[in-house]
Amino acid sequence: xxxxxxPDALPEPEHGFEDSRRLTGANRWFDGPAxxxxxxxxxxxxxxxxxxxxxxxxxxxxxxxxxxxxxxxxRHAGGVLLTFAAPAECLMTATxxxxxxxxxxxxxxxxxxxxxxxxxxxxxxxAATGMFRARAAAEERPGLQALMAAARGRGLLALADDxxxxxxxxxxxxxxxxxxxxxxxxxxxxxxxxxxxVLVTGSNGKTTTVRLLAAIGxxxxxxxxxxxxxxxxxxxxxxxxxxxxxxxxxxxxLRHPGVQAAVLETARGGLLRRGLAVARADVAVVTNISPxxxxxxxxxxxxxxAEAKLVVAHAVAHGGWLVLNSDDAVLMAAADRLPHARxxxxxxxxxxxxxxxxxxxxxxxxxxxxVRQGHxxxxxxxxxxxxGAVADLPVTLxxxxxxxxxxxxxxxxxxxxxGWPATxxxxxxxxxxxSPQDNPxxxxxxxxRGATVLVxxxxxxxxxxxxxxxxxxxxxxxxxxxxxxAGNRDDSAIVELARTAAGFSPDRVVIKELPAMLRGREPxxxxxxxxxxxxxxxxxxxxxxxxxxxxxxxxxxxxxAQPGDVIVLPVHTxxxxxxxxxxxxx
Numbered sequence: 001x002x003x004x005x006x007p008d009a010l011p012e013p014e015h016g017f018e019d020s021r022r023l024t025g026a027n028r029w030f031d032g033p034a035x036x037x038x039x040x041x042x043x044x045x046x047x048x049x050x051x052x053x054x055x056x057x058x059x060x061x062x063x064x065x066x067x068x069x070x071x072x073x074x075r076h077a078g079g080v081l082l083t084f085a086a087p088a089e090c091l092m093t094a095t096x097x098x099x100x101x102x103x104x105x106x107x108x109x110x111x112x113x114x115x116x117x118x119x120x121x122x123x124x125x126x127a128a129t130g131m132f133r134a135r136a137a138a139e140e141r142p143g144l145q146a147l148m149a150a151a152r153g154r155g156l157l158a159l160a161d162d163x164x165x166x167x168x169x170x171x172x173x174x175x176x177x178x179x180x181x182x183x184x185x186x187x188x189x190x191x192x193x194x195x196x197x198v199l200v201t202g203s204n205g206k207t208t209t210v211r212l213l214a215a216i217g218x219x220x221x222x223x224x225x226x227x228x229x230x231x232x233x234x235x236x237x238x239x240x241x242x243x244x245x246x247x248x249x250x251x252x253x254l255r256h257p258g259v260q261a262a263v264l265e266t267a268r269g270g271l272l273r274r275g276l277a278v279a280r281a282d283v284a285v286v287t288n289i290s291p292x293x294x295x296x297x298x299x300x301x302x303x304x305x306a307e308a309k310l311v312v313a314h315a316v317a318h319g320g321w322l323v324l325n326s327d328d329a330v331l332m333a334a335a336d337r338l339p340h341a342r343x344x345x346x347x348x349x350x351x352x353x354x355x356x357x358x359x360x361x362x363x364x365x366x367x368x369x370x371v372r373q374g375h376x377x378x379x380x381x382x383x384x385x386x387x388g389a390v391a392d393l394p395v396t397l398x399x400x401x402x403x404x405x406x407x408x409x410x411x412x413x414x415x416x417x418x419g420w421p422a423t424x425x426x427x428x429x430x431x432x433x434x435s436p437q438d439n440p441x442x443x444x445x446x447x448x449r450g451a452t453v454l455v456x457x458x459x460x461x462x463x464x465x466x467x468x469x470x471x472x473x474x475x476x477x478x479x480x481x482x483x484x485x486a487g488n489r490d491d492s493a494i495v496e497l498a499r500t501a502a503g504f505s506p507d508r509v510v511i512k513e514l515p516a517m518l519r520g521r522e523p524x525x526x527x528x529x530x531x532x533x534x535x536x537x538x539x540x541x542x543x544x545x546x547x548x549x550x551x552x553x554x555x556x557x558x559x560x561a562q563p564g565d566v567i568v569l570p571v572h573t574x575x576x577x578x579x580x581x582x583x584x585x586x
Contacts, residue, residue, distance in 0.1 A: 017037045021036050035098045049108070056101040078298070089140045096135065168194060170257070171260055197281040198284070202288050204462055205404075206267070209411050212428065223235040227249030250266070264277075281312075285323040288328045291493065313338065325349060348361045367417050374391065394432060436581065444581070471566045483501055484572065488517075524548075
């Protein structure tokens with residue numbers, strides 16, 4: 001009988017899981033909350049076990065009164081993800097159901113292991129359903145759900161997390177602790193409202209686009225708050241530093257009482273690990289798609305990554321604007337394929353204003369931004385606006401930084417469809433980037449000992465290629481490069497970074513270590529792989545050296561610089577970048 005033998009009487013079951021998560025908003029799989037886990041063990045690749053798991057989830061969800069769980073086993077190169085849609089108010093219970101259903105279904109593949117599971121636990125389906133029903137009842141907060149429903153009925157943003165509920169946003173919002181919620185009748189609904197909100201995602205250019213948009217919002221007279229990989233900022237002042245590009249950053253900006261417009265960097269990691277933070281936005285921007293972080297969270301290809309980024313389209317699917325880079329074929333194919341992306345009003349930016357895609361978009365009533373005869377042009381609501389000569393926009397470095405032409409076009413287009421004045425857009429583009437403090441860590445240009453120094457983030461092969469193209473366009477006698485990578489990229493991505501660097505034939509490469517970003521790798525392994533890959537790409541070994549510390553490596557290159565050189569410093573640590581800025585300023 002169950003319970004008559006100790007749990008260790010049979011071999012330890014090998015049907016576990018890892019990375020069991022709650023997705024609190026729209027995600028790659030569903031248009032609302034869901035749960036997901038990564039199964040482990042011999043049964044992880046067993047289609048029969050997946051089918052049993054799906055059937056169990058569907059049966060128990062039906063008994064609990066949860067509509068449409070649609071359980072899905074997503075196979076990818078690294079294994080499989082098991083996910084299903086779940087009610088927002090019962091995500092903890094849904095997570096437990098997911099784990100139980102998998103363990104039970106996997107154990108059935110092995111009678112000995114099944115017996116071990118039965119001895120250790122009571123996995124009877126009827127008993128489990130009763131347990132989940134009790135836990136769901138305890139987890140549900142009827143008062144919270146009533147308030148959120150009342151907000152949605154009034155067209156207001158409602159944000160809930162583990163600690164608090166917000167209704168409305170920014171200066172027109174209010175927040176209460178979950179243990180001190182008012183009754184719906186006691187909420188001062190007349191003083192609540194929403195604020196203009198923009199989501200910005202993509203592989204490269206997110207932070208620059210966010211900062212440009214925030215500057216335009218401020219020029220338009222709005223106290224603009226934004227979140228990004230560099231921190232939280234309100235009305236030009238830093239509220240906090242660090243990486244705030246996930247859901248917590250979005251909530252912090254939208255809850256700040258001084259914010260009149262919100263620009264939210266929305267990174268891939270947060271979308272895949274937690275889902276979309278907001279149910280509704282006015283504009284969602286996708287800058288581009290390039291291979292990065294492949295192999296993580298079921299993302300195997302550029303097309304997978306495009307689908308993950310386009311989760312932001314759920315927030316604008318009903319009346320908002322989706323701003324896309326029409327020069328990015330992978331992105332556009334995914335946007336045409338996904339129903340929620342097709343539902344939004346579309347606005348396109350491109351290098352060429354008169355390319356076929358933007359021209360067709362304008363003909364269909366959409367809005368566009370791009371370059372015509374050397375000037376950046378914005379078309380919106382039947383009117384076109386000359387935003388200035390591209391070569392005169394500081395952020396483009398005289399037109400050499402083609403990727404920043406795209407970022408400027410994306411920001412201008414998003415601001416345009418929001419209805420912000422064209423004069424504000426033009427004014428910001430004419431000045432933004434003239435000072436390194438406008439866009440710290442992103443294509444900062446400094447003079448040092450007669451050399452030109454470019455400081456940037458450049459965290460993937462595409463970003464590095466863009467940066468080195470700018471460096472080569474500036475001319476220069478010699479090219480020096482700082483090269484390093486975080487440990488959470490796979491070997492192929494690190495090799496490609498080195499090949500990209502070698503392709504520009506730098507005169508000197510200093511390889512750095514990032515001790516705070518090893519992320520599971522052994523110290524020295526990433527620099528060794530970079531050094532080996534540079535040699536295999538036929539870059540002369542005499543041109544390469546290794547300086548493990550990031551700051552020391554950058555200073556080594558600066559000491560090597562001579563008049564007429566171009567020194568390229570991709571710096572990934574904010575504190576190091578700040579100290580280098582002080583050094584360069586002196």
